[in-house]
Amino acid sequence: MPLNKKDLLEIQELSSDDIKLIIDTAVSFKEVTGRDIKKVPTLRGKTVVNLFYEPSTRTRTSFELAAKRMSADVINIAVSTSSVVKGETLLDTARNIEAMRSDIIVIRHSAAGAPYILAKGLKSSVINAGDGCHEHPTQALLDMFTIREKKGRLDGLTVAIVGDITHSRVARSNIYGLTKMGAKVKVIGPATLIPLEVERLGVDVHYNLNEGIKDADVVIMLRVQLERQGKTYFPDIREYSMQYCLTKERLRFAKEDAIVMHPGPVNWGVEISPELSEDKSTVILEQVTNGVAVRMAVMYLLSGEKATAS
Amino acid sequence: MPLNKKDLLEIQELSSDDIKLIIDTAVSFKEVTGRDIKKVPTLRGKTVVNLFYEPSTRTRTSFELAAKRMSADVINIAVSTSSVVKGETLLDTARNIEAMRSDIIVIRHSAAGAPYILAKGLKSSVINAGDGCHEHPTQALLDMFTIREKKGRLDGLTVAIVGDITHSRVARSNIYGLTKMGAKVKVIGPATLIPLEVERLGVDVHYNLNEGIKDADVVIMLRVQLERQGKTYFPDIREYSMQYCLTKERLRFAKEDAIVMHPGPVNWGVEISPELSEDKSTVILEQVTNGVAVRMAVMYLLSGEKATAS
Amino acid sequence: MPLNKKDLLEIQELSSDDIKLIIDTAVSFKEVTGRDIKKVPTLRGKTVVNLFYEPSTRTRTSFELAAKRMSADVINIAVSTSSVVKGETLLDTARNIEAMRSDIIVIRHSAAGAPYILAKGLKSSVINAGDGCHEHPTQALLDMFTIREKKGRLDGLTVAIVGDITHSRVARSNIYGLTKMGAKVKVIGPATLIPLEVERLGVDVHYNLNEGIKDADVVIMLRVQLERQGKTYFPDIREYSMQYCLTKERLRFAKEDAIVMHPGPVNWGVEISPELSEDKSTVILEQVTNGVAVRMAVMYLLSGEKATAS
Numbered sequence: 001m002p003l004n005k006k007d008l009l010e011i012q013e014l015s016s017d018d019i020k021l022i023i024d025t026a027v028s029f030k031e032v033t034g035r036d037i038k039k040v041p042t043l044r045g046k047t048v049v050n051l052f053y054e055p056s057t058r059t060r061t062s063f064e065l066a067a068k069r070m071s072a073d074v075i076n077i078a079v080s081t082s083s084v085v086k087g088e089t090l091l092d093t094a095r096n097i098e099a100m101r102s103d104i105i106v107i108r109h110s111a112a113g114a115p116y117i118l119a120k121g122l123k124s125s126v127i128n129a130g131d132g133c134h135e136h137p138t139q140a141l142l143d144m145f146t147i148r149e150k151k152g153r154l155d156g157l158t159v160a161i162v163g164d165i166t167h168s169r170v171a172r173s174n175i176y177g178l179t180k181m182g183a184k185v186k187v188i189g190p191a192t193l194i195p196l197e198v199e200r201l202g203v204d205v206h207y208n209l210n211e212g213i214k215d216a217d218v219v220i221m222l223r224v225q226l227e228r229q230g231k232t233y234f235p236d237i238r239e240y241s242m243q244y245c246l247t248k249e250r251l252r253f254a255k256e257d258a259i260v261m262h263p264g265p266v267n268w269g270v271e272i273s274p275e276l277s278e279d280k281s282t283v284i285l286e287q288v289t290n291g292v293a294v295r296m297a298v299m300y301l302l303s304g305e306k307a308t309a310s
Numbered sequence: 311m312p313l314n315k316k317d318l319l320e321i322q323e324l325s326s327d328d329i330k331l332i333i334d335t336a337v338s339f340k341e342v343t344g345r346d347i348k349k350v351p352t353l354r355g356k357t358v359v360n361l362f363y364e365p366s367t368r369t370r371t372s373f374e375l376a377a378k379r380m381s382a383d384v385i386n387i388a389v390s391t392s393s394v395v396k397g398e399t400l401l402d403t404a405r406n407i408e409a410m411r412s413d414i415i416v417i418r419h420s421a422a423g424a425p426y427i428l429a430k431g432l433k434s435s436v437i438n439a440g441d442g443c444h445e446h447p448t449q450a451l452l453d454m455f456t457i458r459e460k461k462g463r464l465d466g467l468t469v470a471i472v473g474d475i476t477h478s479r480v481a482r483s484n485i486y487g488l489t490k491m492g493a494k495v496k497v498i499g500p501a502t503l504i505p506l507e508v509e510r511l512g513v514d515v516h517y518n519l520n521e522g523i524k525d526a527d528v529v530i531m532l533r534v535q536l537e538r539q540g541k542t543y544f545p546d547i548r549e550y551s552m553q554y555c556l557t558k559e560r561l562r563f564a565k566e567d568a569i570v571m572h573p574g575p576v577n578w579g580v581e582i583s584p585e586l587s588e589d590k591s592t593v594i595l596e597q598v599t600n601g602v603a604v605r606m607a608v609m610y611l612l613s614g615e616k617a618t619a620s
Numbered sequence: 621m622p623l624n625k626k627d628l629l630e631i632q633e634l635s636s637d638d639i640k641l642i643i644d645t646a647v648s649f650k651e652v653t654g655r656d657i658k659k660v661p662t663l664r665g666k667t668v669v670n671l672f673y674e675p676s677t678r679t680r681t682s683f684e685l686a687a688k689r690m691s692a693d694v695i696n697i698a699v700s701t702s703s704v705v706k707g708e709t710l711l712d713t714a715r716n717i718e719a720m721r722s723d724i725i726v727i728r729h730s731a732a733g734a735p736y737i738l739a740k741g742l743k744s745s746v747i748n749a750g751d752g753c754h755e756h757p758t759q760a761l762l763d764m765f766t767i768r769e770k771k772g773r774l775d776g777l778t779v780a781i782v783g784d785i786t787h788s789r790v791a792r793s794n795i796y797g798l799t800k801m802g803a804k805v806k807v808i809g810p811a812t813l814i815p816l817e818v819e820r821l822g823v824d825v826h827y828n829l830n831e832g833i834k835d836a837d838v839v840i841m842l843r844v845q846l847e848r849q850g851k852t853y854f855p856d857i858r859e860y861s862m863q864y865c866l867t868k869e870r871l872r873f874a875k876e877d878a879i880v881m882h883p884g885p886v887n888w889g890v891e892i893s894p895e896l897s898e899d900k901s902t903v904i905l906e907q908v909t910n911g912v913a914v915r916m917a918v919m920y921l922l923s924g925e926k927a928t929a930s
Binding site: 033034035036037038039057058061062064065068069264265266268285286288289291292 | 664665666667693695697709712713715716717718719720721
């Protein structure tokens with residue numbers, strides 16, 4: 001069963017079958033990255049371009065490794081260090097990249113919707129690696145892969161997402177994906193950081209951490225964007241962490257075998273207490289490992305039959 | 311017939327046979343980049359170093375892809391982000407790179423003549439990727455390749471080059487190349503941006519766009535360097551574009567089947583009217599595609615018999 | 621005889637047998653880099669990450685080429701241009717890299733000891749590419765390789781190291797290595813730049829260049845860190861060079877066949893007179909060539925049997 005898509009722009013447009021296919025494929029690729037020789041010829045002779053308008057070591061590196069381990073040629077374009085900045089439009093830049101015969105363009109951009117502009121205008125496959133406050137689909141896919149790996153299923157689970165829900169593309173993609181897969185999602189945070197009418201997405205809202213994570217199988221802690229200066233949605237980082245930092249004690253309110261996730265990088269002591277960093281409940285590094293496998297799966301599936309043939 | 315050169319420094323030193331050889335070779339490599347698996351072993355085990363003293367996404371990416379598709383190992387060195395800046399001379403830097411056994415060094419530098427210093431001091435092949443206001447030979451080669459592809463020949467054509475002729479290495483390289491290949495070249499721009507005695511290079515000079523492009527088979531629009539602050543050669547960008555922006559209406563003064571070219575990135579509305587961006591006369595993206603093929607051809611030919619043997 | 625080490629953190633912990641093994645292995649890899657096709661499959665399917673917290677074109681490029689010529693997948697992470705800077709700890713960053721299944725992490729850091737933190741916390745092999753004022757083991761190994769290549773041995777030689785001994789990780793690593801290998805080491809510089817009680821490391825101290833290099837087989841000139849502003853250990857760069865710049869005339873005080881080395885980049889006229897740049901005594905570029913071979917040898921030996929098998 002193929003994915004039958006040119007692009008991966010959002011979780012919202014995927015069916016539960018699509019999500020299942022991507023996770024199943026990622027399981028195979030995880031086996032590849034566990035081998036002594038982590039290299040397959042799947043994308044040999046293909047060109048993958050990482051077009052990053054926001055800096056990101058982790059996500060760029062994860063896509064770069066995923067592509068290289070499938071033998072693709074990879075080009076990194078970081079916009080702040082390049083001439084793309086000289087008044088050139090996004091689509092112009094992308095068309096020029098495609099004219100060099102790119103096969104896959106991975107884009108991260110601070111503007112929601114930027115990847116759609118590329119997808120519409122280009123024949124290359126476009127993968128959204130995070131667009132503004134909109135979506136970050138591969139993050140949600142690796143999160144769902146990790147949950148399924150640890151819990152054996154997604155259907156029927158209770159997943160709590162904690163933090164700045166309003167500005168989090170990770171939260172948004174996970175809400176779409178997890179509800180599609182039959183999980184119950186609860187969002188938890190200060191009222192100023194919960195979007196109005198978020199219940200319409202099928203989630204419960206809590207403002208108190210202990211109450212919110214009750215009976216949760218999975219707790220996803222979101223990153224507090226300490227570096228976004230000039231924007232203050234909560235009065236004080238210390239006050240935030242007093243109420244919402246996940247500690248061992250607070251985690252007892254969740255199910256006994258609950259797992260703790262975070263898209264990284266963690267501000268230890270702000271979102272999660274350092275005492276949990278080595279705890280068996282914490283699966284943050286496994287998310288990172290699974291991220292490479294999920295990105296390999298997505299690139300493979302978008303490449304379709306051509307990749308399969310090689 | 312081999313190229314019999316160690317370096318590609320300028321169009322001026324090439325014979326018309328050399329130019330023909332490079333374009334003919336690029337035709338073959340363009341076929342390679344059109345394949346499903348865009349990879350040949352031509353430069354396997356060779357080391358190509360992109361040494362860029364001026365930022366450039368497009369040109370660097372084009373050379374990087376050209377080298378990777380021929381299976382070379384590629385190293386990017388951007389000088390602003392590196393320690394090369396610490397008072398080290400250009401030749402010292404390059405000798406150190408060569409000591410790591412580089413085969414080809416691609417250099418872009420703001421100083422005219424910089425590539426010659428490397429070529430004289432090094433055994434590696436040196437490719438000029440733009441030196442100050444002097445030459446940008448691979449740009450002219452990809453332009454001539456594109457013209458020949460569209461028009462079937464270069465000999466006997468009329469090519470108009472419009473804009474800041476004085477500071478354009480693209481203009482200079484194209485003037486040398488096109489006149490060698492038997493084309494008639496006309497340069498068009500405000501008097502302040504046309505070099506004194508440019509007629510000595512065998513070109514006609516026009517200050518009026520409509521008059522200048524009369525009977526042109528090809529119109530090459532040069533980029534206005536909006537980002538070079540502190541240097542003002544024309545009073546006002548709006549006034550410039552009123553006189554020299556190519557519109558559909560103005561293009562009617564050229565031949566009916568004239569093609570429009572630009573080295574990119576275009577300032578739409580300044581050099582070329584947006585209405586032309588999707589017009590069939592505009593071949594800017596094909597220039598980009600041909601750029602990779604031309605750079606593959608140049609690297610292949612400079613590598614000589616050794617590459618042929620592999 | 622295997623190296624039986626996971627990491628290369630310092631010369632101090634190596635035995636003379638270890639050093640001999642690395643140099644012997646580098647001799648083989650130097651032969652590889654001299655071939656027409658400079659590529660072996662030794663590290664195919666392995667992932668090497670260059671994690672540079674200090675900018676360095678030369679060292680990063682040398683490691684990158686070494687890894688690529690052994691067919692590894694290479695990822696470059698320069699911290700100033702990345703999100704690693706956002707309050708994430710070193711070990712967190714490295715654990716995330718390892719979670720992507722890195723095999724070798726090459727780290728340069730301004731803090732002495734940083735590579736040890738990684739080595740203790742990670743399963744990946746860690747290579748110290750320079751940590752603060754502590755050690756730079758691959759530099760000392762390439763220096764010893766170059767000396768042995770030129771002089772046929774290390775044992776019994778007299779090596780003079782000239783400059784800022786106090787802040788030089790190159791000096792420290794060379795002192796440890798050369799004394800282990802049976803060479804006599806003399807350090808020479810202004811009193812303010814010679815560490816107290818450096819004699820305990822088994823070296824002689826001199827403040828006068830001509831006296832210090834007497835009978836030296838090898839003279840290693842250290843780089844003056846012109847770019848470290850705000851720290852002044854000598855009154856004036858001109859006064860420094862008047863006393864310590866190596867000239868042809870001063871070199872006559874060393875043995876007739878003495879060789880001159882420098883870790884690069886040289887400030888010509890400050891540490892070494894330009895008249896020596898083309899002199900046959902100067903082997904600086906051969907150090908650079910040998911650097912790639914030494915780094916290939918280190919990566920190969922740390923990879924152990926797995927690499928041997930492939």
